[in-house]
Amino acid sequence: MASAKHTPNRSPRFWRGRIQSTVVPSVMSGIMLMLLILANMCYLYGTTFRQETRVHALKVLLVDFDQGELGTAVVRASQGLQSHHFPTVELGSMSQYSDPTAIKQAVCKAEYWAALYVNKDASKTLASAVNGSSREYDPASAVTYTYNQARYPVIADSYIINGIVSVIAASRATYYESSSANATFSTLDTTDQDSVVAYLNPIGSSADLIQPTGQVSRVFHNTVNLVIPPLAQFFFLLALNGIAMGSGFHAQARVRDVWLFRFCLSKIYTCLSGITMAGYIWAFKETWGVTGSDFAKSWMLFWFLMDTQYQVMESIVGSFLPIAFTPFFVFTWIITNVASTVFPLEIMPGWYRVGYALPSHEAYSLMVQIWSGCADQTRVALPVMFSWWIIGHVTAVFSVRKRCSDARSMAANADAASEMTVSNAVLDVDISEDGEMTTQSNSPPSK
Incomplete structure (x- = not known):
């Protein structure tokens, strides 16, 4: 008889x-x-909260090598623009910064975010052009500015460069208000086109950048790029745990062997992950002036970062942290790390200084140093990253031991349940056979 559907x-x-x-x-x-x-996401968006009111935390150095009308105009213009919404322009002395090289070195050391200086004899060159004694005048030769474009390029190309442009524009108006400019205007030969052009455009600027970083992909360096290390290690760890649990490796092998296998496999995987990360950055570097040596250093740094992130995941996910709560930790860990790198901590609310203790922030500071040769933060970055790396290796041992213990407990429970199922099945068969024998003995004999 067919069973009912x-x-x-x-x-x-x-x-x-x-x-x-x-x-x-x-x-x-x-x-x-x-x-x-x-x-x-509120935490991430909080990094931008009223950011414009903290722009003054970005310091810019100004040195006047001209000591003339143009230099005075630039200094006065920069002082008139000072506010919480504008980078702080600090006037440097010629005794401390004797030449442009010293100024550029100060920016390279990250003492300042940028610097601009009025070139020597800029006022005399302008005067010669206005009175007709010089036929060629380049306003861009009056002021030179410099900044490290590899260091937070979005900030450098927005707040910093916009601030410099504003100073130059205000300097023109300030120059025309000076008595020297009024005297020059009264004697200006309006029939001399070169003199008129020089007077109408007295101040310009030229750039002397530290590591020009003009490729559009630079916006990913301190944003999406820092999502990859923890995410790649999390996915790999999920696959590794799933395979080991499915094959019974955690339950059957010794803890030491499990730890050694995972340790060696993680080093190989993180090494390949590091070269992959360096590879896609170099594939889209376009005209970026980085070298093969920079590639090797970047690979080593990314390997270190990948392995640090792996140790964090290995120590927590799937062992001390139940799988049900894994998304809460992993998502929060990724967001807090990225939030520490999207903008300079100087222009974030004070709470975000906690980012100094996170591996992604310190890794990005080392990236900037490798790519530009400037902004050396190794005294902070390496201790922080090594702390995470060493502690992660220690806690990973206990995590592997717990993972193996849990796997053995699950296997034992599964075996017990299987034995119980078999026992119940055998008991059902015995009862069925006894019932059949009883039925047969009670049935009347056939005629």
Whole structure:
């Protein structure tokens, strides 16, 4: 006889029994994930909160080598622009910064975000052009500015360069207000086109950048690029745990062997991950002036960062942290690390200084040093990263031991359940056979 077709149970009684076990947990999971996303994105967006009021934390050096009308105009213009919404321009002395090389070195050491200086004899050159004794005048030769374009290029190309442009524009107006400019105008030969052009455009600027970084992909260097290390290690760890649990490796092998296998495999994977990360950056470097030596150093740094992130994941995910709560940790870890690199900490709210303790922030500071040869922060970056790396290696040992212990417990429970199932099946068969024998003995003999 054919068995009756099974139909899903849709009775109200069936669903009432599933409210507490299925519906409520599903709804709560959705709510918790939405709150997780809300909290993390608020944290990330908080890095930009009223950022324009902290632009004054970006310091710019100004040195007047001219000591004439143009130099005075630039100094007065920069002083008139000072506010919380404008980079702080500090006037440097010629005794401390005797030449442009010293100024550029100060920017290279990250003492200042940028510097501009009025070139020597700029006022005399302008005067010669205005009175007609010199036929050629280049206003861009009056002021030179410099900044490290590899260091937070979005900030450098926005707040910094816009501030410099504003100073130059204000300097023209300040120059025309001077008595020297008024005297020059009264004697200006309006029939001399070169003199008129020189007077109408007295001050310009030229750039002397530290490591020009003009490729558009530079915006990813301190943003999306720093998402990859923790994300790549998390996915690899999920695959590794799944394979090991499915094959019974964690339950059957010794803890030492499991740790050694995972240790060696992680070093190989993070090494390849590091060269992959360096590879796609170099593939889109375009005209960026980095060298093969910079590539090798970047590879080593990315390997170090990848391995640090792996140790963090290895120490927590799938062992001390249940799988159900893994998204809460991983997503928060990624967002907090990226938030520490998207903008300079100087222009973030004070709380975000916690980013100095995160590996991604220190890794980015080392990237800038490798790519530009400037902004040396190794005294902070290396201790922070090595702390995460060493502690991660230590805690990973305990994590592997717990993972193996949990796997053995699960295997033992599975074996016990399997034995119970077999015992019940055998018992059912015995009862069935006894029932058949009893039935046969009680049946009347056939005629």
